[in-house]
Amino acid sequence: MTILPFLIPSPEISYFDLGPVRIRFYALFILAGIVAAAWITSRRLKKAGANSEAALDVVMWAVVFGIVGARIYHVLTHPADYFFPGADLLRTLYIWEGGIAIFGAVTFGAIGIYIGTRRAGIPFLTYADALVPGLLLAQAIGRLGNYFNQELFGTPTTLPWGLQIDPTGAAFPAGLPADTLFHPLFLYELLWNLVGVGVILLASRRKSIGSGVALGTYLIWYGIGRAWFESFRLDPTELEIFGIKANIITAIIAAAVGIAIIIVQNRRERKHPDAPSLGVEAGPVRSEPAPTDPPERAG
Secondary structure (H helix, E strand, O other), rough: OOOOOOOOOOOOOOEEEEOEEEEHHHHHHHHHHHHHHHHHHHHHHHOOOOOOOHHHHHHHHHHHHHHHHHHHHHHHHHHHHHHHOOOOOOHHHHHHHHHOOOHHHHHHHHHHHHHHHHEEEEEEHHHHHHHHHHHHHHHHHHHHHHOOOOOOOOOOOOOOEEEOOOOOOOOOOOOOOOEEEEHHHHHHHHHHHHHHHHHHHHOOOOOOOOOOOOHHHHHHHHHHHHHHHHHOOOOOOOOOOEEEEEEHHHHHHHHHHHHHHHHHHHHHHHHHOOOOOOOOOOOOOOOOOOOOOOOOOOO
């Protein structure tokens, strides 16, 4: 095999055993991303005068719903892997075998955030705007897990930074030479997400948390990037609608929703310039009810 400069070799291991427990690197990167997102969200909520202590509680709601949604989306968009004559349908629940999708995680995670923010007394948009920079950072961290799993790669390439994939692995496309190199989509998306964190912070620096600008920018940025990456991602089992990958359609919808959020919020601010942004209460969100005046003593 010809070794090109800057060639990216794939790791030979993706887990380690700790006694009887198998620890997968992918899971560790996901956990690291959750911790980073919760910390950033807490700091941003505190800066906005909201209840920062509730950040982790709401994140847990988002994580639980997000994992369920990520698995559902993956199974539905990869029907050939799970629904065929003689298939064991219980495998649709075997999340430890791999197979979660970020679009399902974001969609169902939003439901979890809505429930969590209602319980914590934090407006949904306030929390969402505080969350999305950390969420995009968490997604970048999670892509390192894809690297260790030798997944999320694109079409063959002759570029110097081509990614090696184990030719004996199940993910290696059939019919290609063993020394074929691929576009490292995990790296492209990791870098795109890191740049996106800065874009979100710049786009929303003149708007208060709760204006929806950060959330809208996140959906636009990630939607555009993901639609582009999916156009040359190798994932032959993915569902197609009218000949277009389901992930591309979902990414375009996400970007369109982001644009709609920003337009609606800007129109609302122009129409009611003195009104608080949608999702922002008139004053700081309190973790406890405000104290009341003591009752008058009986004379």
